[in-house]
Amino acid sequence: MKTGNKPNFLVETALLTHGLSSISNEQLVKSWDNTDSNLVWIESGNIIIGNINEFLNFRTRADSLIRIDCFLLENALKEKLSGALTASGTMAICEKYNISLAVTCGMGGIGDIKGEELCPDLPAIYNLPVALIATSPKDMLNIKATIEWLMSRNVTVLGYKSDSCNGFMFNGEKVKLSGVYNGVYNGDFLRGKTLLLRQIPVNKRLKNLEIINSAIKAGKEAEKKGMYYHPAANAVIDKLSNGLSSLLQLESLIVNRNWAYKITRKI
Numbered sequence: 044m045k046t047g048n049k050p051n052f053l054v055e056t057a058l059l060t061h062g063l064s065s066i067s068n069e070q071l072v073k074s075w076d077n078t079d080s081n082l083v084w085i086e087s088g089n090i091i092i093g094n095i096n097e098f099l100n101f102r103t104r105a106d107s108l109i110r111i112d113c114f115l116l117e118n119a120l121k122e123k124l125s126g127a128l129t130a131s132g133t134m135a136i137c138e139k140y141n142i143s144l145a146v147t148c149g150m151g152g153i154g155d156i157k158g159e160e161l162c163p164d165l166p167a168i169y170n171l172p173v174a175l176i177a178t179s180p181k182d183m184l185n186i187k188a189t190i191e192w193l194m195s196r197n198v199t200v201l202g203y204k205s206d207s208c209n210g211f212m213f214n215g216e217k218v219k220l221s222g223v224y225n226g227v228y229n230g231d232f233l234r235g236k237t238l239l240l241r242q243i244p245v246n247k248r249l250k251n252l253e254i255i256n257s258a259i260k261a262g263k264e265a266e267k268k269g270m271y272y273h274p275a276a277n278a279v280i281d282k283l284s285n286g287l288s289s290l291l292q293l294e295s296l297i298v299n300r301n302w303a304y305k306i307t308r309k310i
Contacts, residue, residue, distance in 0.1 A: 050081040051307035052144035052176075053133050054300055056098065060084070060105050060127035061274040063293055065286040068099050074293055081300070083136050085111055088123030090136060101125075110271060112163040113171070130175060131167035138171050145175050146303050148296040149211050152180035152189030156273075157266045165189065169196050174237040176303055178295045179211040183259050183276060186210065187218045193238060194221060201225075203241035203302070210242075212249050212280070212288055241302055243295050254283045 059071065059082070066074075075095040082098050084091050091097075101108070109126035111119045113135040119126060128136065130147035137145050151162025162184075168175055180189040186208060193200055201224040202208060209217040224239055258276040265275035280288040 048080075049140060050079065050092065050142065052081060052146055052303040053083045053092065053137055053142055054081050054146045054296070054303075055130050055133040056082055056084045056101075056127040057110050057129045057132075057273075058148050058292060058296060059098070060102055060108060061110065061271065062277040063289040064274075064278045064281045065289045066293060068102060071102075071293070072096065072099065075297065077300075083128055083133055085116075085119050085124065085126050085128065087125055088120050090120070090139075101127075110273075113167045114163050129164070130177065131163040134167045134171045134173040134175060137173040143173060144303055144307060145173055146296070146299050147175065147177045148292050148299065149179065149181040150175070150177040152184040152186065153192060154184040156183075156262065161192075165192060168193060168198055168238055169236065172235040174235060174239065176239045176241065176299045176306075178292075178299060179208050179240055179242055181273075182211045182213045182215065182255050183262065187216060190218045190220065196236075198236045198238060200238045200240065203239070205242065208240055208242060209245075210248065212243060212291055213252060213255055214245055214248055214250075239302075239306075241295075241299055243291055247291060249280075249284055249288060249291075251283070254280055257283060 072095055078094045080092050080094045082093055084101055110129055111126040111132045112129045113131035116132050116135045130150050133145045151164035153161060180186045190200055200220045201222055202220045203224055206220050206223050207217045208220060209215055258279045261279040262272040262276035266272050
């Protein structure tokens with residue numbers, strides 16, 4: 044692993060690498076406004092924990108990079124592959140280095156995405172001794188089934204100032220959570236089985252639900268071609284929202300990162 048001092052949390056890089064099609068490197072650095080080393084990716088089989096400036100060179104090669112989840116990680120290391128880490132892949136790296144918290148934006152869940160009918164994010168949250176901060180399960184998924192899958196397996200799902208989740212970038216059905224996060228970072232977090240959700244404010248979300256239908260169609264077309272679903276869907280949402288979706292996701296990831304700073308100061 045290439046890194047300096049071990050960080051208190053790690054931030055996934057799949058969204059920053061493949062999901063923000065209208066965000067330039069220059070805009071990304073300006074918005075990120077932080078040079079701490081807590082981003083994580085895989086470079087030729089090596090685990091790299093670096094800062095936003097070190098990440099940019101990696102991001103410029105996005106088209107040649109794979110997405111690595113917790114189930115693909117060991118093979119990627121063995122085969123000396125290069126790729127961005129999803130939420131579950133980031134959690135797996137956290138486990139390797141005894142880091143108790145990972146950060147993402149829109150997380151996976153239960154749906155009809157090829158190979159992700161049960162996204163690896165869910166078994167990672169359930170099995171790994173790492174807590175996850177996310178915004179919400181993604182809109183094209185069954186958010187209710189996702190939350191219920193976790194809670195039925197004794198995963199604690201807590202909201203930021205809310206005991207429910209009602210969508211990611213769009214407003215949807217309100218789903219009950221385990222409760223509201225109370226500001227305590229204790230031993231339970233170190234054992235995992237904890238998901239913290241901090242939603243995008245309702246008044247900032249996208250309103251045109253036809254956009255999500257177009258995104259799902261694009262994702263399915265990408266699947267048929269053997270390509271990744273999520274980058275294709277994200278690109279359509281970005282285009283149809285005139286870039287607003289990418290800004291919302293980047294802003295939310297930064298908010299989640301800042302929440303992680305606040306939480307881990309309690310260690």
